[in-house]
Amino acid sequence: MTNKLFSNLSVEELVHDQMFIEIVNGLGDVEWQSFLDDNSENRKNIEKASKIIRAFKVNQGTLDQERKNKLWTRIDAYNKDVKNKRGTSVFRTIMRVAASIVVLLSLGGALYFYVESNIIQYQFSENNAIENNENSVLILSSGEKVTLKEEQSEIAVLEEQEAILIENDTIIENHAEKDVKTKAPRLTEVIVPFGKKTVLTLNDGTKVWLNAGSRFAFPQKFEGNEREVFLDGEGYFEVAKNRAKPFIVSSKNLNIKVLGTKFNVSSYNVDNFSETVLLEGSVKISSRNKLLNEKVIMTPNQIASYDVENKVMALSSDTDPDRFISWINDWYEFNHVGLDRVLTKLERYYNVTFEYSDDLIENALPITGKLDLKGSLQEVIFVLTKVADVDCEFLDDRIIIKPIKRK
């Protein structure tokens, strides 16, 4: 353990040690106590050194959010200007593979959201479930499969009956069976293929909208002191308030923890980029395995972008975060978003494949505006081609997006 590094140091050595200083400044009360316990043999020196370090603490404070956002807007605008002038391609390539994790927290009060390490990842029962199914599928705790035929299916967990209500008319028994290996009750899964959506109500009253191409696992009943569910995809959550039992959405890269509110998570396993958007309240993102200085506090109208490849969380501002949940009402709203990103969303929503060149994406105008998804795919594509100033060609198995040939 790195903690043991300090077991033989004198007060003098400790106060000059940069790592020790950062531990003193970075640990919360509880963590500090356990650090002291780990180093009990040198406790006297450690405590004395920490008192000296704390005597030199300078109140830092934070810049108020309004001015912080305003300044960021100016800097960001400058950055975009410089970029547009140079037309770097790097940005485009990243966006190509990008999708979003969106966490929207409304309702007041302080809400916490954090990223934790060392969580065992849930394994969904089928690997190619999304590609292999035409309809949404419910996989019960027993492993039995139920096909859901609607475009937008509705599912509700009935705790008392140990059953699940489907489309408001069919009740299916769902006894929580124990896993042979882990002895824990096996979860129930919902698979939403491309082109479909599902709304589900969990046994605590939490409502979840699952977007196309998502997998979701939940228990028939929330036991223990946390409410944990697993997501590969995008979902909008209206979490029933229960301060004693935090609600956790686990995905491949992040764990999102809230005490009860509304938020939207989108984290597709195949994507290497995620976004988290906060509407109201405040959110803390921190990593458990890092002692120091690496906490991100989210405030309203901020987007936290998580770069999976580099494992970095970054914050930026957004004036209209509502558009991140527009998909639940069958429209998408974009503000200065690359064409490729819009196409990726439509591919999932309509279960189609677009073909286009990197060149096209690089030269296409960023998209701003609303796309009404209630119309047919053709209508939506038509609107999009007008906005993006591109041309399209419908083939049997794919749609080609290409530049307009002008005379």
Next chain:
Amino acid sequence: MTVSVKLNTDSTIWTDFKEGRDYALSYIYNQHVDFLFFYGKKMTADEELILDVIHDVFCYLIEKKESLGEPQNIRMYLLKSFRRKLLLEIEKANKQESNKVTVQEPNIVFSIEEEIIKSEEHSERELSIKEGLKKLNSKQREALYYKFNCGFDYELICDLMSVSKSSARQLVSRGIAVVKSHVQEQGFHLLFFLKRNCF
């Protein structure tokens, strides 16, 4: 499978920033803007000026990103550029107002000096620490601030303050000496108290 959220080192963030990846810029901004702002406040009361200078620092980075070096510590790199620009601006403003006050280093006040003594129990010790702190000059204060609040090691401190590494260490050591004796005293009290309770 283990999910680990490894937050990035300065060097990868910097490389990504130089490659024009947007997340890196916003990451750098959010990680350091509070720090720069409050550092600025130790140099001037003009908050608008501070914000403008932070803006300039970032614009400079964006403009020149391809040709920038590889800083070991982004915060320190930003601070250096910020401080230089801010001092120039303060000087400019002073000339206009024919104000003769020249600022060279930040005015560092430790929290303990700002706090009003509430309980009598602590007052004596705090008072004596305060008395000790009074003896520290602005250079020493600045070095102590970097050392214990900014996470800068001596190499960065001597670079920032344009002094040798050994004098940077000396500036810090002086401050430690001032506080150490008072902390020690308290330690004895505590020990005595514990012993009494054991009987």
